[in-house]
Amino acid sequence: MSQELDPKIEANFRPGTLTRDGFLGHDSRPVFEIIRQDGKTLDRLGLTREAAADFLQRLLDEGKKGLEGPVDFEGRILQIHWARGLLPCPFGEPRLHSKITATVNDPSTGRKLRFSQLAIHLIRGHGFFGGQGSQYRIEPEEVIGFMRHPFIKNREVPST
């Protein structure tokens, strides 16, 4: 059974309503279809949306400690940008979200992740990872890549 969003709610996802670029990128699929297909990917990867959100939230929280400067964390470099103001959820929920964007670089793999506080809520609360081409789209595989890549601590040098 297909679900459709109320047109007023759907408008929230478009560019210029809540954010400059919106949440859908060039994706022409309905929002619930995007959620459904990403849900299938999550199942295939054995990843829950809660686990993905928890991981991203942990990164963001660590990034906050740098007060917008870079933070070294488990071999990754985190940096956040925190603007004044609040953003609402495009699904129309009343709760507001801080305007924080986070970038995570893994120098050992060259991987990069970019996401926002709102994006974490959208993943946790709605299973929405963003439309294809959206600048805040997070591929579930990317999250797994960051979660599962082992951080290899410096090996101890045996004493002589």
Next chain:
Amino acid sequence: MTEGDPLKNPALHRITINGSKILESEAGGSLFETLRKHKIFLPSACGGRGICGFCKCKVEAGGGPLQPAETARLKPEEIREGYRLACQVAFEGELAISLPDSLFQFREYETELTGIRDLTYDTKRFTFHLIQPEAIQFKSGQYVQVQSRPYPGVAASVTRSYSIASPSYQATELELIVRRVPDGICTTWMHDHLKVRDRVLMVGPMGDFYLREGSGEVVMVAGGSGLGPLAAILRDMARVKNPRNVTLFFGAVCRKDLYYLDVMEELRSELPNFRFVPALSRPDSCDQWEGATGLITVPLEGYLRNADPARLQAYLCGSPGMIQACMKTLRAIGVGNDRIFFDPFA
């Protein structure tokens, strides 16, 4: 303020303000919009979309049922006392509301952009000349609400709050320092589409961020665009040769994030007891930085060891994260909340 006789024109509905002021207008839209049409501007960071919760007012009669955005934004005691979000109240029928007198001081200003100066790679200073009215009275540190215009890809206007970066004695021109927000509707408009000679509407002045009376020490902490309003306060102080001890900490990541070093140098020569302490949390090797390093809370903590928390006033302006971190540091040494000042935009 009457626009017509409701007996002759049944389409007119009425708002009674503070028991005496009467507005009559055609129904439709929200209370927020209707008040705005009559040049009564309630504070708003979201332009009346039910997001910020700033437009609360007491509705004595009428107003219809509470909307979901209101139950989320208003405290239970506020709801019990009859407070509503004006942007969520449909304007129809008879309404009776109470508004504080201070609200009637907000005015709408038509301005013209006269200059744009790049301060850093992501921060610009915009200078606006006041057209109508021709002058503004405000306290250095207050803010205005700026109304953006549509631009390619963005069909609607939004309203955003920006602190005034010019001093209060500069009554015919306003300066705003605006840092680009990733994916931000209004900062994108200002940085990429606004041109010299464009007309821009603003409402204000608003806010409680300004220098309080006192003889005790003042500590200021700025991050990002927050240096603007603090520099405005300092320029006001310099004009009257205010003798108070002031230390301003400016936190940034590396040298390319710093600006207004020339302004700070001027202030150092004009203010007898002013000290400026920039601190970089991660200077690049090419920065050749010999100043304070680390998060801004580090030099702040060092300074506070010798401060009297009972007489100190602290003024914070920057990202919410910086403000939270500095408040924690200040409270830890005993500076009370009544002596810490910032604009709670977030």
